[in-house]
Amino acid sequence: MTLSKLHDLLNLLTDAVTQLEEACTKNGTSIPDLDKSFNTSSEDFRKDPTAALAANVIGAAALHIYAIINPPQISLFDIASGTQKAAALRICLESGVAEILQEAGPQGLHISDITTINGQDPVKLGACLRYMATHHVFREVTPNVFANSRISSLLDTGKSFQELLSYPHKKYENTSGLTALIGHLLDEASTASAHMWEVFSDPTTVKSNEPSQSAFTKFVGRGKTLWEYYDDPEQDFRRHRFNIGMHGIQKLHPENIILSVYDWKAVPAGSVIVDVGGGVGTTQLCLAKEFPQLKIIIQDQSHVIEEGAKASTLICQTLILNVWHEKDPDALQSGRVSFEDEYCIKILTQLRKAASPNTKLLSMDTIIQHACHDNSGFTDYITGAMPDEAPSPLLANWGAVNPMAYCIDIIMLALFNSRERTLSDSVSLFEKSGWKVTEPDADE
Structure with missing residues (x-):
């Protein structure tokens, strides 16, 4: 049975590599080099849906095979050592290693030279760098000589190490x-x-x-x-x-994702779009530019929550204004885009009370997908409710190539005692608040 699953996974992987190669050839794109620094053009191949899907299949299949073949005690140890990975990565980040290696170039720099610059101990920092290089974060080019990889280059702030040293608060x-x-x-x-x-x-x-x-x-x-x-x-x-x-x-989400989730052209001019939980409004930037006839209100809880932290509110407001003044100043100045604060627990109920028979509530949020395949049919009538499940025998939620929502779930628990929801939890919340969950072309 296990050998059969391995063959199935291998077939998925092989077919996906072929599809990826064909898509890249067709579009004139290429797979990025892990040994070279990151640049935005290196991700162009993902703009083709076929290539993006193939890349996900390759990653999920490879990691699934690894989970089968790897000794379980080693897998558990790898998970349990997450704190050590974070500690090593933080040491590299805080001590400016990425910036030092960026200045050194692709040939890299000896650990003794790195530590001469940043003042760290070569043995201790060398251990952290080698641990990271083992996970393809940084590269050990030759013994004790390290260079940036595609992954570690993202830690580079674009500043020289001397600048970081002189103005650490502006990092x-x-x-x-x-x-x-x-x-x-x-x-x-x-x-x-x-x-x-x-x-x-x-x-x-x-x-x-x-x-x-x-x-x-x-x-x-x-x-x-x-x-x-x-x-x-x-x-x-x-x-x-x-x-x-x-x-x-x-940067972790597609820039124009809001444009693809609804038929905005069908919304009458002058309609009010309320983005509940919209943060600083980055999601709405492209919507405001594409559909100037719509009025947009970005609504979120104050960073005070219930504790009255006024300084945080001012900081949030300043950040919001900076984002919009930079990207679309006319939208703010004309009053077409505005910001409001509200407590999350009251939002859905209050919106329902204020809604007219023609008001539509479009839910666009992170949903925790089950790791198993869901054959209940629960989501069949809710278009766009869940992403497509991965092909069997992969985990339905794409496994370890799709970790972000699950990681954020734990982070929210640790920081705020709150969490993301599964689809059934979300539907229950909407219905308790007085909303009826329907297909997108229904009246509510």
Whole structure:
């Protein structure tokens, strides 16, 4: 039985490689080189849906085969060593290794030369770099000589190491935000996640959804929620990094995804689009440009939640204005796009009360997909409710090539005591709030 599954997985992988090769030849694109620095054009092959699907199949099949063949104790050890991976990566990030190696070029730099520049111990930093190189983050070109890989090059802020040394508080300014996001995950999120069991095992907090009883609040913030923690002047750097990192989240999603999920051309001119939970509004930027006849309100909870952290609100507002003034200033100045704060727990109910018979609620959120195939038919009448399941015998949710939503789920638990939802949970929430879940062409 196992050999049969291996053959099935191998066939999937082989067919997908052929499809990927054909798509790249047709489109004049190529698969990026792992040993070269990242650039946006290296991802052009993914713009072809056939190539993108083939890439997912290849990754999922390869990792599934690895899970079958790898000794289970080694697989468990690899998962359990996640904290060590994060620690090693953070040391490399904070000590400016990516920037130093970017200046050195593809030939790399000896560990003794790296540590002469950043002041680290060559043996200790060498251990971290070699551990990362084992996972293709950085490359060990020759013994003790390291260079950036396609993955580690994303840690490069584009600044010289001397600039980082002179202005450490400006490390993430004028960057895409992705490196800032990684810095936040390796710092606050990682530390809080390490203490989740203490919250899960405490009878007073195990079933709580209060941010004041999250792992972060109890073990990192020392009684302060994340927003209260960020209001402390001593945490200015972390707060600033977090805000830049939130802007960087858009790099993890297709830029114009909002345009493909609904027939916006059918929406009458002058209609009001309310983006509930819209953050700084990056998702709506392309919608505002493509359909200037629509009025857009971006609505989200204040970063204060219930604790009254006014400074965080001001920071959020400043970030919002910067994003829109840079990308589409006319939309703000004309009043066609505006921002409002509201508590999440009240939003759906209040929207339903204010809705007219012709109001439509379009849900566009992260949904936790089951790892098994779902034959219940529960989602059949909800167009776009779930992504396509992976072909058998792959895990239905694409397994380890699709980890982001599940990782965010754990991070939200660690930081805020909240979590993402499965589709059935979301439908239940909508219906309890008075909304009827229908097909997109229905009246509600």
